[in-house]
Amino acid sequence: MPRASNRDSVLDAFAELLAHDGDRAATLDAVAEKAGVSKGGLLYHFGTKEQLVGGLVERLDDLVDEDIAQLRAAPEGVVSEFLRVSVANDSPLDRTIVALARLAQDQRYPEAHTALQRMQERWRALVAEAVTDPVVARIVMLVSDGLYFSSLLDVAAPETSREEIDEIIAMLRRLDTPS
Amino acid sequence: MPRASNRDSVLDAFAELLAHDGDRAATLDAVAEKAGVSKGGLLYHFGTKEQLVGGLVERLDDLVDEDIAQLRAAPEGVVSEFLRVSVANDSPLDRTIVALARLAQDQRYPEAHTALQRMQERWRALVAEAVTDPVVARIVMLVSDGLYFSSLLDVAAPETSREEIDEIIAMLRRLDTPS
DNA sequence: GTCTATAACTTGATAGAC
DNA sequence: GTCTATCAAGTTATAGAC
Numbered sequence: 001m002p003r004a005s006n007r008d009s010v011l012d013a014f015a016e017l018l019a020h021d022g023d024r025a026a027t028l029d030a031v032a033e034k035a036g037v038s039k040g041g042l043l044y045h046f047g048t049k050e051q052l053v054g055g056l057v058e059r060l061d062d063l064v065d066e067d068i069a070q071l072r073a074a075p076e077g078v079v080s081e082f083l084r085v086s087v088a089n090d091s092p093l094d095r096t097i098v099a100l101a102r103l104a105q106d107q108r109y110p111e112a113h114t115a116l117q118r119m120q121e122r123w124r125a126l127v128a129e130a131v132t133d134p135v136v137a138r139i140v141m142l143v144s145d146g147l148y149f150s151s152l153l154d155v156a157a158p159e160t161s162r163e164e165i166d167e168i169i170a171m172l173r174r175l176d177t178p179s
Numbered sequence: 180m181p182r183a184s185n186r187d188s189v190l191d192a193f194a195e196l197l198a199h200d201g202d203r204a205a206t207l208d209a210v211a212e213k214a215g216v217s218k219g220g221l222l223y224h225f226g227t228k229e230q231l232v233g234g235l236v237e238r239l240d241d242l243v244d245e246d247i248a249q250l251r252a253a254p255e256g257v258v259s260e261f262l263r264v265s266v267a268n269d270s271p272l273d274r275t276i277v278a279l280a281r282l283a284q285d286q287r288y289p290e291a292h293t294a295l296q297r298m299q300e301r302w303r304a305l306v307a308e309a310v311t312d313p314v315v316a317r318i319v320m321l322v323s324d325g326l327y328f329s330s331l332l333d334v335a336a337p338e339t340s341r342e343e344i345d346e347i348i349a350m351l352r353r354l355d356t357p358s
Numbered sequence: 359g360t361c362t363a364t365a366a367c368t369t370g371a372t373a374g375a376c
Numbered sequence: 377g378t379c380t381a382t383c384a385a386g387t388t389a390t391a392g393a394c
Contacts, residue, residue: 041361
């Protein structure tokens with residue numbers, strides 16, 4: 001598999017425009033310009049906008065594969081790592097999630113919606129394995145969703161700091177292992 | 180103040196299209212048709228789309244006033260009522276929040292963004308009053324955000340039921356009053 | 359593989375009749 | 377207050393040269 005191709009740059013530009021400037025800013029013109037190709041050049045790689053979305057969906061699936069593996073291997077435990085990654089950090093995974101979340105709110109791109117559902121379900125199953133109390137597991141998922149809500153709208157309470165996340169993790173862990 | 184005017188129907192139609200079908204579906208044409216007026220008629224009441232957004236922002240502010248009063252008066256306590264209301268129930272407030280959340284992701288409507296921030300800050304202050312532990316307060320806000328994230332994307336784990344919310348509330352309450 | 363040019367359509371907004 | 381045109385700008389997509 002070749003790397004850093006023009007195709008990849010187009011996908012990068014698409015994701016970044018979506019995540020940073022919103023759905024409406026991510027026009028084919030804007031994506032082409034940001035990627036440094038012409039619109040015709042873009043449309044050679046992705047014949048329609050839907051195929052562009054499809055490319056992003058593929059990328060999400062791959063990044064989630066990596067993420068799940070990383071969560072399983074985390075020495076501190078699945079929940080801690082899961083919540084730490086959930087706080088917006090502008091990683092490739094983060095950007096891809098926000099980009100697809102923007103698209104998922106447009107009824108024209110159901111694949112974006114189902115891709116996010118797939119991801120959510122994989123996370124849910126993993127957290128359910130790692131946590132004893134199902135209510136705690138639910139809270140963990142909702143806190144993670146809340147963190148993504150924040151990066152989607154940039155509106156939730158003054159961004160969650162690393163220390164706050166640590167405190168939240170500690171409290172939820174205490175909650176799952178009743179003394 | 181007159182009620183059920185054409186102006187109100189236009190605002191209803193706008194909110195419903197935004198919340199149910201997304202940003203792109205809420206065109207002036209679609210809003211006018213759903214409200215049962217012509218586009219010219221719509222534009223008599225709201226001269227630009229920005230004024231239409233402004234109307235929704237006003238409505239949110241009013242509904243949040245009511246909501247805050249209701250939370251303060253809740254016999255079961257602020258947190259319980261707050262989280263119960265946060266789960267999607269298609270109330271006027273709920274619909275208005277989702278509608279403005281959709282708009283807030285478009286850089287053309289900063290008022291939508293600031294209106295949601297105002298709301299969030301009022302809720303945050305109220306919850307901070309009612310809860311002893313600041314970490315618990317933060318979790319409460321994030322769980323609420325998570326619930327709205329779910330109704331925004333219709334993607335989070337199989338919708339939260341009334342019973343689940345009750346269990347979550349009970350657990351968070353226990354957490355705030357250490358034995 | 360990449361480009362320019364342009365077609366076909368949609369959207370927000372204006373003009374002016376009633 | 378409400379309506380019917382109509383316009384100007386922007387968007388996806390196609391055609392065809394290089």
